[in-house]
């Protein structure tokens with residue numbers, strides 16, 4: 001029976017500073033490094049052995065994956081990168097402090113930007129130096145594919161083709177797969193996998209560096225799902 005584990009990266013420097021991050025390529029904080037190591041040790045201790053891993057183009061997820069693989073003695077497995085697993089693009093909010101913006105715009109507006117399914121944060125202007133079109137790692141994409149802001153719905157729209165084309169076929173072939181990604185790209189994937197409604201998805205918050213494990217039937221149906229926490233498995 002194949003299994004799939006989803007892991008959100010450990011704490012990043014901008015999680016620590018409470019700043020909107022999105023596609024900004026910030027690294028893990030020291031705490032995030034420790035959290036990622038701990039997740040790797042827990043997966044190793046639980047007897048998990050992945051055949052391959054997927055991650056985004058963003059270093060906080062990539063480094064989390066490397067630390068997990070290191071502590072599982074699994075650095076040799078293929079780790080495949082796909083920009084479609086990137087965090088939801090936070091538009092012009094990227095870099096801003098979440099608490100300061102709550103003061104300025106109010107808690108309801110902040111909640112809409114952060115958790116509503118269909119609302120997009122304000123767009124990043126095309127000539128804004130923060131725009132991803134200036135980054136070498138997206139040079140292979142058509143300009144139209146590079147977002148200037150995304151709702152969670154937009155994020156689901158780009159994550160699912162990656163799931164269907166690259167990840168799901170490997171599970172159906174019997175491989176055990178680890179995916180290291182981000183709070184909102186994983187919320188989008190979990191929404192699809194577990195059939196969570198647009199109304200209920202704002203209540204799902206995926207914790208930092210805690211593997212969410214799915215045991216699957218051979219046809220891909222979910223048999224069991226749980227978080228692998230320090231104190232033991234916890235059903236979700």
Ligand SMILES: O=C(O)[C@H](O)COP(=O)(O)O
Nearest residue numbers: 019020021022087114183
């Ligand atoms: O991009 C970010 O700022 C975080 O990774 C997720 O932030 P959120 O919890 O505000 O969506």
